[in-house]
Amino acid sequence: MKGAPRMPQDDADAPRFARRVGILVTGIVAVSFWIVTLLGALAVVTRFVRTIVVPRAKRTEPVRVRDVDLARGEIEFDADGDSRTPGRYSFWFDDDEGHARVGDITGGGAVTVTRRIIGVDFGDLRGVSRGRLGSWFHLAPGEFGHPYSDVTIETERGPAPAWLIPAAEPTDRWVVMVHGWGGRRPECLRAVETFHRAGYTCLIVSYRNDGEAPDSADGRYGLGDTEWRDVESALLFAGEHGAGGVVLAGWSMGGAISLQTVLRSGHAASVTGIVLDSPAVDWHDILAFQGTLNRLPEPITRTVVRTLGNGWGRTISGLATPIDFARLDVLGQADRLRVPIHILHSRDDGFVPHNGSARLAALRPDIVSYDEWGVARHARLWNYDSDRWDRSVSGWLTGLEG
Known part of the structure; x- marks a missing residue:
C-alpha cells in the first residue's frame, strides 16, 4: 500500500522500519488528539450558545433545604449567596408545583441560614429537600x-x-x-x-x-x-x-x-x-x-x-x-x-x-x-x-x- 511502512527484509532494515512506524503512530496520535480537542471545544460552544438563546424548559433547584418548621414559621437552607442575602423572596419547590414567600433571616451562620416563612401560596413545604430562591414576590x-x-x-x-x-x-x-x-x-x-x-x-x-x-x-x-x-x-x-x-x-x-x-x-x-x-x-x-x-x-x-x-x-x-x-x-x-x-x-x-x-x-x-x-x-x-x-x-x- 502506497505510503505505508515497508516490512523489513533483514535485520539491518528493522531500526529504520521501527522509526517509520513510530513517526506514523505519533502522527495518528497527534491528529486524534486535535480531533478530540476540537470536538470537545465544539461541544462546549454548542452548550453555551444554546444556554443563551434557548428558553429553559425546566428550572433547576440549586438550594438545599435542611429543615422546615411550620409551627415556628421558619425554613433552614444551606448557606449560599442567595440564601444569605437579606430581603423578601419567592421560594419555588417541587419542580415549580409549590411556591412560598420567605423573609427576614432569623438565624444561621457560615453553613446554614434560617429565614422566616411569610406564607405558602401552593404546595406542601413538609419534606421538601431542594428548591430555588427567586426574585418574584407577587404572583398576580x-x-x-x-x-x-x-x-x-x-x-x-x-x-x-x-x-x-x-x-x-x-x-x-x-x-x-x-x-x-x-x-x-x-x-x-x-x-x-x-x-x-x-x-x-x-x-x-x-x-x-x-x-x-x-x-x-x-x-x-x-x-x-x-x-x-x-x-x-x-x-x-x-x-x-x-x-x-x-x-x-x-x-x-x-x-x-x-x-x-x-x-x-x-x-x-x-x-x-x-x-x-x-x-x-x-x-x-x-x-x-x-x-x-x-x-x-x-x-x-x-x-x-x-x-x-x-x-x-x-x-x-x-x-x-x-x-x-x-x-x-x-x-x-x-x-x-x-x-x-x-x-x-x-x-x-x-x-x-x-x-x-x-x-x-x-x-x-x-x-x-x-x-x-x-x-x-x-x-x-x-x-x-x-x-x-x-x-x-x-x-x-x-x-x-x-
Missing part, C-alpha cells in the same frame, strides 16, 4: 386590591397576553413593564405599587418565547434584537387606549429590550423615560463575564459570540437570523438616546455585570441617573430593600414629571 395583579384586566396585545407573532392596571385617577401617563431573560410577567409586579402611587397606568407585557406570548419561528431569544418589536406593539396599544406618554421599565434582558425599543422603533417618540433594573447594557461584557464564571477559555467565549452573530452559526444556535451585536451595542449608540433614563444596578450582581450600566451613565450624564447598590444581586434590588427601590424610582418619576 389581584394581590394589590386595584382593579385590573387581562388584555391582549396584537404583535407580529400573534396575540400576546398582558395585564392592565389603571391608575386610580384618569391619566395619560402609562408605564410599560418588561420582564427579563427566563422570566414572565409576575417579575414586574414588584414595581406596580411604586408606579400606581405616582399616578401611572401599568401595562405588564409578555413577549416572544417567554412561555406566554406566541413563540418566534425559531423559538430562540434574540437578546433584545427581536423582542423589541413586541414592546413596540405595546406602545401602540397604550397609545390607542389613551396614553399620552409612556415610561418603559425593564429588568435584566427587559432592559436591553427597552433600550432597543427607543433606538429602533418608529413609535419611540411616545416614550418619555426609561427605568432599568439590573439591565443588560453591554452583551460582549456580559458574555465574557459568563464565560469566566463558567471557567471557559477566552477563545471559547469569543467563538460563542461569533457563532451567535454569524450565519454559519445557525446550525448550532438554531437562530433564524444571526444576532446583530452591532445594533445591540447601546454604548456605541449612546449619543442617539434622547429620553431620561434611571438605572439601578448592584455591584455584586453576579449575572449581568454593572459595568455596562456605569459606562452608560458616564457617557450620558445629561440624561442618565445611576443608583448603584452594593449588596442586592441580580434583579433583586426591590427584594433586598423595597423602600430604597421605591424612593429611588419615585424620586426620579417626580423629577421626570417636573
